[in-house]
Amino acid sequence: MEAVLWIVLGVLLAIAEIFTATLFLIMFAVGAFAAAGAAALGAPVGVQAVVFAAVSALTVLAARPVIQRHRLSAMESGDTPFGIEAIEGSTALVLEQVDSDRGMVKIDGEMWSARAYDATQVLAPGERVQVIQVKGAVALVWRDVATPGELPEAER
Secondary structure, three states: OHHHHHHHHHHHHHHHHHHHOOOOHHHHHHHHHHHHHHHHOOOOHHHHHHHHHHHHHHHHHHHHHHHHHHHOOHHHHOOOOOOHHHHOOOEEEEEEOEOOOOOEEEEOOEEEEEEEOOOOOOEOOOOEEEEEEEEOOEEEEEEOOOOHHHOOHHHO
């Protein structure tokens, strides 16, 4: 009977993990399943509790550093960025006027919907812009400092 209780606890923790997505509760679910195994082998409740605590702690100690390392962005870990991280910070060419509501830019040969990061900016076709952030499939852009129309007279 005790094994069933541990299994139910393990399942509840695993289900709760689905809603938190932190990969923390799943480690306690593993401990509960290990305690269920101890209960099935006839271990007393005290030993089951020790198995639960020990396996949970070992799982946390072993898995947590690996999970934390993989949660770092490529920029933070020194790896080559890919996907959205590679796009953020790159330059783009305005194809259709970009303002706070709509626009189109070309980033590394691909067309992207774009919005001005600063709602007061209106970016004309042909201008170079900097991709500040990507939200979904929309690039939030800022006028690039190197755009000739924006350089002070002394720097042209």
